[in-house]
Amino acid sequence: MNKPIRAYSVSQLNRYIANMFAQDFALSGITIKGEISNLKYHSSGHIYFTLKDTASQISGIMFAGDRAGLQFKLEDGMSVLCTGNVGVYERGGSYQIYAKSFTADGLGDLYVKFEQLKKELSEMGMFDEMYKKPIPQYAGKIGVVTAKTGAAVRDIIQIAKRRNPYVDITLYPAQVQGEGSAESVVRGIKTLDLMGLDVIIVGRGGGSIEDLWAFNEKIVAQAIFDADTPIISAVGHETDTTIADFVADLRAPTPSAGAELAVFDINKFFDDLSGYRATLDAAMSEHIQDERQRVSMYKLKLNRHSPKNILNEFQKRELMYKNELQKLMQDKLLKEKERIKEYDEFKTIMKDRLQKFRNRLRDYEHLPSMMKQSLERSKHRLLLQTEKLEAVSPLRKLSTGYGYIQKEDGGKVSSVKDVSIGSEITTTLKDGSIKSRVESIDGGSING
Incomplete structure (x- = not known):
């Protein structure tokens, strides 16, 4: 008969493994070296992250209550030493490190110091553009704070003399690496600042962050900020950045570039002068010609007056x-x-x-007698014409018993054909008119 199989739940398994991790003293207070990635500062105050190296990675969390021991801000890519306990997250079935503290690893310590000093000086306003002094365009006296030997000083002198063989270079041989280097650079800046130079180049050749660290010290930044002479920072290679670069009046990517920025090209200067002279000569010739024309015009005016x-x-x-x-x-x-x-x-x-x-x-x-005779003749003609008119006057005929007959519409009746039986007619006599109706019509002629 087969024995029954004993089965465990997932929760029981994860709890068992969690107890194993908790009882393993090697996993308690362990320090792990790795690079920060997938960093997230949660609104709850917890910090979630991943520690990784070239072959593996482990998830981690720092609870809000443990953040009091964190002396710097974590960032992705930062190399750290993480101290804490490795345990199991039972709900997810995964293990992770519960961080209690972080320490910057190797270059990470310098990086933290760099960022902290950068933040401090920025808040003080030492990087503000309002404090930047302009670099003279035609500097004749150049000060250099760097090591007395090495590629940096050779490049600066060579390029400066090539661009302007008449430039006056004053070198302060400073210690630019190792213990006491920051103090040496500060002495060089202060010494050259009292010499009334046009500009000072502070820098050195490339190297590791430790090699360049003198230019990340606060006393060097303060000396650059306090100097009355414009200062060009020319430290390391183009990809290197130091605190001195942020404080200086101008940053050069390399010492060679610093020399090019500080020293003007005298050949170009002479070319520019030739151009300016040609322009000035042309302007003067034009002006002289204009003045001659004006003089000629004034002569003409004087002659006229x-x-x-x-x-x-x-x-x-x-x-x-x-x-x-x-x-x-x-x-x-x-x-x-x-x-x-x-x-x-x-x-x-x-x-x-x-x-x-x-x-x-x-x-x-003789006019009055002539006019009298004319008037008599006119009266005689008038009488004759009056008698003729009276002879043909209708009123005169009416007074002899004749009448004037009209139809109903006022038209004259000159023939029996103009009326019919029953027509109303009006007969006008000398003393009035008579209305009558036609009873019969006789068509016989009066002459017949």
Whole structure:
């Protein structure tokens, strides 16, 4: 007979494994070295992360209550030493490290110090653009704070002399690496700052973060910030960044670039001068030509306004006016002669007209008798015409017993054909009118 199989629940299994982890002293207070990734600061205050190396990874959490021991802010990519307990997350069936503290590992310690100092100085305003001094465009006296030997100083001197062989370079041989290097750099900055130079280059060649660390010290940053002379930071390679770069008035990616930024190219300067001279010569030539034209114009104006020219002009005008006056007087005299001639002719015409008028006036002396005779003749003609009108007057005929007959519509009746039996007619007599109705019509002629 087969024995019954004993089965465990998932929760029982995970709880059993969790107890095994809890009883293993090697997993309690263990320190793990790794790189931070998948970092998340949760709103609850917990910190979730993953620790990894080149071959493996483990999840982790730091509870909000354990964050008091964290002296810096975690970031992805940071190399750390994480101390805590490895345990099982029973609900998910996975194990993870419950972190109690973090320590920066190797370069991580310097990185933390760098970020902390950067944040501090930024909050103090030492990186603000308002404090940046302009680099002189034509610097003649250059100070250099760097090691007295090495590629950095050689490159700076070589490039500076190539760009301007007349530049005056003052080197302060500073210790730029190791213990006491920051203090040495500070002394160099302060010494050169008192010499009245145009600009100071502070830097060194490339190296590790430890090699460049002197330029990440607060005393160096303060010395650069306090200097009255403009300072160019030229530390390491182009990818290297130091605190000195943020505080300096100008950052150069390399010492060679620092020399190019500080020292102007004298050949280009001479070329520019030649260009400026050519431009100035052209402008001066144009200006001189304009001034010559103005002088010529002023000469013409002076000639026009000279007493001699003015007198000549007046004489010309006098002669012109005299000729015009003579012509006007001749014209006027001629017109007056013509007017006198016309007046004589007018007198003759008026004399003839006066004689004619006198003759007509003598004729008008017989006018009353002539008018009386004409009036008598007109009265006689009027009487004749009146008698003729009375002879043909309808009223005269009516007074002799005749009448004037009209139809109902007012039309005249001149024939029996104009009326019919029963028509109403109106007969007008000398003293009134008679309305009557036609009873019969006789078509016989009066003459017949």
